[in-house]
Amino acid sequence: MVPPPLTPPSLRQKIRPLPTIALPPLLLPSFCNYFITITIVIFEVVIDNGILQLTIANPEGYLIGVSYSGVHNVLENRNHESNRGYWDVVWDTKGYSGTDWLLGSKFNVIVENEDQVEVSFTYEWDSTTWNKSEVWRIPANVDRRYIVLRGSSGFYAYAILDREEGMPAANIFQIRTVYKLDQSRFHYMAISDDRQRIMPMPEDRENGLPLAFKEAVLLTNPTNPDLRGEVDDKYQYSCEDKDNKVHGWISFDPQVGFWIITPSNEFRSAGPVKQDLTTHVGPTSLAMFHSAHYAGYDVTMSFQEGEPWKKVFGPYYVHLNSVSLDRDFHELWDDAKHQMTQETRSWPYEFPSSKDFPKSVERGFVFGRLLIHERYKMRTMMAGSYAWIGLAAPGEAGSWQTETKGYQFWTRADRNGGFIIKGIREGVYNLFAWVPGFIGDYVYVEDIRIVPGSVIQLGDLVYEPLRNGPTFWQIGFPDRTALEFYVPQPNSLFVNKLYTDSDHNKFRQYGLWERYAELYPDNDLIYTVGESDFHTDWFFAQVTRRTGNNTFKPTTWQIIFALQDVIPSSNYTLRIALASTTRAELQVRFNDPEVSIPHFTTMVMGTDNAIARHGIHGLYRLLNVDVPSEWLRAGNNTIYLKQAKHESPFFGVMYDYIRFEGPPRTT
Known part of the structure; x- marks a missing residue:
């Protein structure tokens, strides 16, 4: 038009x-x-x-x-x-x-x-x-x-x-x-x-x-x-x-x-x-x-x-x-x-004449350092190396990724977690952060008020990523994308030559969702902890399976892992970080794929459409599943991940990272 x-x-x-x-x-x-x-x-x-x-x-x-x-x-x-x-x-x-x-x-x-x-x-x-x-x-x-x-x-x-x-x-x-x-x-x-x-x-x-x-x-x-x-x-x-x-x-x-x-x-x-x-x-x-x-x-x-x-x-x-x-x-x-x-x-520019565009002297800046306390990973504080740190409208941790009406100011921390955010417009903000290698989002709970000329030193900020117990196993790397997983070669009939020699951009090729059924023609993906390699054995997106002309069915992936024993009357934790969701319902079952009511379900979520639009991520979501010991057994266990919505080839999820934690340590 x-x-x-x-x-x-x-x-x-x-x-x-x-x-x-x-x-x-x-x-x-x-x-x-x-x-x-x-x-x-x-x-x-x-x-x-x-x-x-x-x-x-x-x-x-x-x-x-x-x-x-x-x-x-x-x-x-x-x-x-x-x-x-x-x-x-x-x-x-x-x-x-x-x-x-x-x-x-x-x-x-x-x-x-x-x-x-x-x-x-x-x-x-x-x-x-x-x-x-x-x-x-x-x-x-x-x-x-x-x-x-x-x-x-x-x-x-x-x-x-x-x-x-x-x-x-x-x-x-x-x-x-x-x-x-x-x-x-x-x-x-x-x-x-x-x-x-x-x-x-x-x-x-x-x-x-x-x-x-x-x-x-x-x-x-x-x-x-x-x-x-x-x-x-x-x-x-x-x-x-x-x-x-x-x-x-x-x-x-x-x-x-x-x-x-x-x-x-x-x-x-x-x-x-x-x-x-x-x-x-x-x-x-x-x-x-x-x-x-x-x-x-x-x-x-x-x-x-x-x-x-x-x-x-x-x-x-x-x-x-x-x-x-x-x-x-x-x-x-x-x-x-x-x-x-x-x-x-040259930003912020000095020459725009609108009073609604503040010059540099009318802005402020904030600086500090982000540290990470991950007690099951290291006893001492770790630097929030190369964290993304930003100011956005006040809200809960992670709310910045759906905030649209205000201004946002982001920077990348150095290897020591140090950061400085310059040129901030007058207003009230929260400070948010996320760190590659760690799940979840950080938010500084105090409002940060910027007035012209503000210089705000926040000092050392400590982020404690979600953690209930020690890691028993993990799949992927928490960076909010599915890039580390297996991205297949495109069908030779549907290529864009710009990306044929680029492993980093391979996900931008058309039709990769169709390759899943070709690689797994009879049975869905099975990943065995300790034997499989997520770089080659974990498909980058859990998509539907084509069964006929414009008909599709759900897919159920399996994670097989061994437990030497199960501590009775205790809680384990399954954390699933999703890089993208599109009209998906992710159901999680433990050791019984046929149980009528799943042990956990997301219900229908997401409209990212990253699968169809050649994206390796959309919005980030973190699912935390409490796992009572009764769901587990000594020896081999299987987690069934079912993507239940199947009306389109583009319905599905991309995983960022999956971690299974044991019960909290008592000492």
Whole structure:
């Protein structure tokens, strides 16, 4: 669906075409002495700093064109003007579900001088028009802004959503910016050093063979014959937010790069390991701020009637660069990474003029050290080496991964558990942490109040991971992913060559859920403690088993382990850390697979959809099962793990880590 313009298309057709400007190659001096100019005509705002030129719809605020390095428009000029560079919000309310493109109804120049131009496109929510002609508008005031700086080879963008008291209830499922680039030029995509490739064309997907879901297409007769027989799916290019700092596209003639740089995750939802889209066939580049991808309904941004709220999304930076045709185009990626480093170091920016974006002097920082007390592992304290530590809205341990309305500030501790969190906005937070190698979540129980200039020293914090008794056995490594388990080779008919030589990214291949039934054609997985190796003998996802045309049945995995004896009238503990769940019901039985009422069940849980979307994790869940000694016996024991829901091939769970603990020691 294309966002509706506020001005008639018949009038917009009379707007002059975008001018063309010339640029020197990358790393040569740019036009630093060129003053920024802004030209306002009836339906356009044109900002020019001598390096690039933006043309923005007035007053709607969507991006019509970007002229750079001799390219008339790096955006797809054949698309409708409103379908080139735009924001959208997917949301619903009672009686309505749809998309708001955050179109402005009023334009203002906020800053205009020789060094900077900042413009604003606003919309004020009105209950009278909302109930009639503008029901598609989200109940919030909108302020969308662009900033162009002197000497900058790019532009900044951000938006402020503001709900006031009295506004209707609403649920927000996605907030993002979309850039659709010139299809005739931009064919090479880059997400990271090891995730780069020439991409298919949109018509290749249109003419391809749709697979199990609409996003996945087998390329049967692509424009580029080298891509024939590959699978393309936008979810194969997803990324964790902590790594989603720069991505983009390269044109080969001329050699021009278009990059989205996100210098901070403070305005994104659900923490640093939340996964989201980056870029995909179009060529399309995304700046994602909030979505349900790899998390589902648990991260819906829900507002009650009359609930006030305000949040600044961004600023992020769109960077353009170029090199002459006799240079290696990979220099564009190297320059984009360098620019990302520069933008990250400059955060929080000093130049945005909105009072809702605090400068560095208006922020605070927190520092301390995280220690771990694991009495069954080591008598002395251990350092929380490389822990993820962050501030988020107050809540229970782990609540940060479904928190969506506020800001979050995360860092990685050093090897000694030391940490410092900088640039924290004013507010009240809890401090959260989780440590690779240990189960569960830590929360600092005292509220942390940040005011401008706060310097808060927390000292030594001690995390005591859940533990009832000594470890009898364990499967996996607690890192919140299923990456250490067996990820099979894909079916040779359904590959993406980008990942054929990457063990680390093998899970991104299409159709791996089908490989389970091929590897276990007659019986389900059986894992014997002390003999099996979870790297090779534990399938990365417990999925359903196909039995016919679109029919499936549950799967039951077994863990066999020996106990020399069982301490009577005592409790053992089974801990199951899940990396992902999708419409699953995990039932646990001990030594009797046929007992009608399972010893433990989760009931139906999870909408992560990580199995279908080539993710190795979704939301983290920790299950703690008390095991009375009557359920056990001396000698061999068997735990039966049944995933009971079987209406789809994508229903299932991914395990992170399983541990069986003995009774507490009395001394």
